[in-house]
Structure formats: structure tokens, C-alpha cells
Amino acid sequence: MEYGVLHAEDILPSMTPDICIVNFYTNNGKLGLHQDRDESRESLQKGLPVVSFSIGDSADFLYGVRRNEEEAEWVMLESGDVLIFGGEFRHIFHGVPSILPNSAPKELFRDSGLSPGRLNLTFRQY
Ligand SMILES: O=C(O)CCC(=O)C(=O)O
Ligand SMILES: [Fe+2]
Structure with missing residues (x-):
């Protein structure tokens, strides 16, 4: 993995998203x-990135090169976090x-009327 990169566009191809996948997780929600x-x-060949926005409850997020x-690896995604994966890692296995x-x-x-849980939006280019 590259560290110390300030701008994702310095290492990832740019894309124009035309898909948004919306997931809502209740307390027991998970994604393999x-x-x-x-x-x-x-x-997929170009490695155009997936841009993922997390809103609401925090989530454990797993990622790795194999389905295992x-x-x-593990990272916690909190409300407001934006996770981007693309380039050589576009095919990474991941789940919640x-x-x-x-x-x-x-x-x-309180202010949004959102139901308790976690909302995740992923933007991609078809
Ligand atoms: O909820 C997440 O953080 C991941 C969602 C995801 O992997 C997907 O929609 O393909
Ligand atoms: Fe995914």
C-alpha cells in the first residue's frame, strides 16, 4: 500500500461515477x-476506483488479497469517512x-431523521 499520499488522484485513475450502490446496515447487518x-x-481493467462514504454507526471493515x-487487514470506518480503492487494489476482497x-x-x-444504523454509499463508473 502507498502511504503519505495527499490526493487520491495522484495515484489512481480519475473516473466519472454513474452508479451509486446504497447499503443500509441495521445492528446485525453484515456483508461477507x-x-x-x-x-x-x-x-475494472483500468482500476477505476470505488469511492465509499460511511454515514451513521461505525463498522469493522476487512480487506485483503484473498477471500479469507x-x-x-482491518480498519474501522466511522461516520464521515471516505474509503477509496482502485488501481492495483481494485479487485481487493472486502467486507463488513x-x-x-x-x-x-x-x-x-436527531437532525437527519436517518434510522439508527449505518448507511454506505459507493460511487463507481460502469
Ligand atoms: O458497506 C461498506 O463499507 C462496503 C459496501 C460494499 O462493499 C459494496 O457495496 O460493494
Ligand atoms: Fe464491495
Whole structure:
């Protein structure tokens, strides 16, 4: 992995998103390790990035080069975090094994009317 990069566009190809996939996780919500490969062959070959926005409760996020939870790396995604993967890591396996209930900023649910849980938006180019 590259560290110390200030701008994702310095290391990833730019894209114009035309797809947004919306996931909503309740307290027991989870998503198994998978690759995002429903986009066009060209998009996948170019490594056009997936841009993922997390809103609401925090989530454990696993990622790795194989579909193996034991080997996977882990990061916590909190409300407001933006995760981007593309380039040589476009085919990385990733998933959400668990949500941390009641971890969102309190004002969020109060002010937005969003149901308790975690909202994730991923933008991609087909
Ligand atoms: O909820 C997330 O952070 C990941 C969502 C995801 O991997 C997907 O929609 O393909
Ligand atoms: Fe995914």
C-alpha cells in the first residue's frame, strides 16, 4: 500500500461515477468478503476506483488479497469517512463483519431523521 499520499488522484485513475450502490446496515447487518466486479471490463481493467462514504454507526471493515477473514487487514470506518480503492487494489476482497451499534454522532439521527444504523454509499463508473 502507498502511504503519505495527499490526493487520491495522484495515484489512481480519475473516473466519472454513474452508479451509486446504497447499503443500509441495521445492528446485525453484515456483508461477507467479496470483490466489486459488476462494472464494465474496461472500468475494472483500468482500476477505476470505488469511492465509499460511511454515514451513521461505525463498522469493522476487512480487506485483503484473498477471500479469507483470518488473513484480512482491518480498519474501522466511522461516520464521515471516505474509503477509496482502485488501481492495483481494485479487485481487493472486502467486507463488513459487524456494525457498532450506537456509535454514530448523536446529532446525526436527531437532525437527519436517518434510522439508527449505518448507511454506505459507493460511487463507481460502469
Ligand atoms: O458497506 C461498506 O463499507 C462496503 C459496501 C460494499 O462493499 C459494496 O457495496 O460493494
Ligand atoms: Fe464491495
